[in-house]
Amino acid sequence: MSQIHQQTSLTNCPGCEEPLATGDLLCGACGYDLSAVPAPPDDRPAVAVPGPGGPAKWPAASEAGGGDLPAPAHRATDLPGTDSGGSPLPTTAPPVCRDDPGGASPGSDDFELAAPGAPGAPGPGSAAPAAGGKLCVACRSGRVDTDGYCENCGHAQPRERDHMEQELGSVAAVSDRGLRHHRNEDAFAVSGTALPDGSPAVVAIVCDGVSSASRPDEASAAAASTANESLLESLPRGTHPQQAMHEAIIAASEAVNALAGEPGRATEPDQPRHQNAPACTLVAAVMAGGLLVIGWVGDSRVYWVPDDRAVAPARLTEDDSWAAQMVAAGLMNKAEAYADERAHAITGWLGADAYELEPHTASFKPDRPGLVVVCTDGLWNYAEGAAEMAAVLPPDARERPLHAAQVLVGHALDGGGHDNVTVALLPFVVTPQGAAPPSSTD
Template identity: 80%
Template structure:
């Protein structure tokens, strides 16, 4: 489960329950949620009640929501997502999981999705994509599907889940035939680690970085943005510095959504020849550490043994830099392969 870390939320019902006889508490469990809800008071002024939209009726302060800050830690991966300092809601989402393959080895999955703010319901899009991709991998990997093929299929499943949101009429959009033109949309990036294999997949401009434990060796960015700037550089129309200085640099050219031009899932597999960590993140982080070298400098040296702490540090770096966007990062320690046969990778 993802653990929300909102600001303190005093509940007088909690104190009342603690003082009540055990028998009384057991007799009326159905009333407890209602009592707790009615006792919600503002985290800012501590007196006003909270209205149905999450605002204080006394001072107007917006109350923390579950998705404002989320953290999750498993044995082999940890992730943190934060709303940032400028956005009114968190439109990022993540999923992390671990699953056994038919040969008994464990695969670790990390998925990060970034809702497209200019689209409708971007927060729902990212959540739907992360959940669908994770569920797809939890089904296909134990069945023996190769991780790279499984990730390709998971991206398609995520796309279908986001597309389905456009078919759900909501409010004023219910009778609008143009609702598909601004349909819910998001990016997706994911990694699968199993044994000595690292597989990444993406659509959009969320990224995966490889940071070796030995910082004297070179880190790498393992994904290529679906963005205007990347397209200009790839086509030889601009140099990298010129393209990324342009105001159109971060306009994405690939995304999940009913109004996407076409779905082009990218996948690649790598076999690192040394231990390190995999950093899976939204642009809310990499905008503050864009190059692989910059990312490596801010990843804690003990990231391989303190994944959650490292994810928290990386999110903190983005917030300290201004927190202009939602920021989400998963940190996946990567073990030393049994046989060091050199680094290799394949793309699809």
């Protein structure tokens, strides 16, 4: 069947970024069909965060119904880069590694090329989709079948997770498939709730699927959703945020573990249930009652960037990775470790084949306003140091967090986009002097 093609006005191929000649109908490098270019997504859901209120006062862990926390305990410490200094972060990790080709360093060739795109609204004069169907982003006239292909031109349609954005009041998150992966295996959740005294609590969770595992996209989605639900259930009950974070990570781990035992989705009968089980990493931040609480398993990170750029920013997490262990043991310097092909082999993750789950949690009391950056290695590969991350952030990041998150994702894509990229930004406002809640161990 013959088709009429329109000439593309692009200078670079959307699929592989190779230069194009005027009038090209197909990319000579990857074969991308240039006759139609998908429109960018226009959906940016937004809901309101509960209004400001007085600081929360939490009971001790035992009073809140929780057990003892692993170190560090509930005591809040000052953030690195503040006037009063900071305290060391936990660096424990299980003595095993899992290869994560999804976190390969820039320059790796172990990726599948695919044309990026995102669903968009029909352009002027386009045919309307069939009742109950979706309109093809390529030919703009065919209906998309249940397998995700156009019944008219046969084009595979971009998936919903290829590019996701969400804005929740002053908090925002963006996730993108990147330029080399065939799907987005990251997931995020941002939400808000109210503490028992009516003051707001804001949550951001970012998960990175382990590409060497089966169904990593399902693992990250399950972990992000479950951890978010756990926090939204426990924080309004008055559970201390650090205890709530610990419980949320445990719940997320159980949700990912359960994927390995789903009927019809497990491994072969003669193989162990946990072999090549779905797996992901998790990093999360909660801002509540003057506290910043973080939790993580794996190599996704949290950065602290003060509003006063004269004050040094800081990374608040320590990677569960081969490279981090080599540096901590003094066997390699940082540059050598992260240049090694084993650098992104993780030593901690969520999944049925994890050697041992050791959630890391830490609590801080910032003494100044700033921005909390929660991200996967798809971003920090291109801005590894705290100062580098701060330099990429636009000056108005606190006022325009969604725009700032888009800028950070764009920075990773401009750098090569070798991995999925996900980032959440949480502006932190300091509570009035003397209003910050005491830690439960005081």
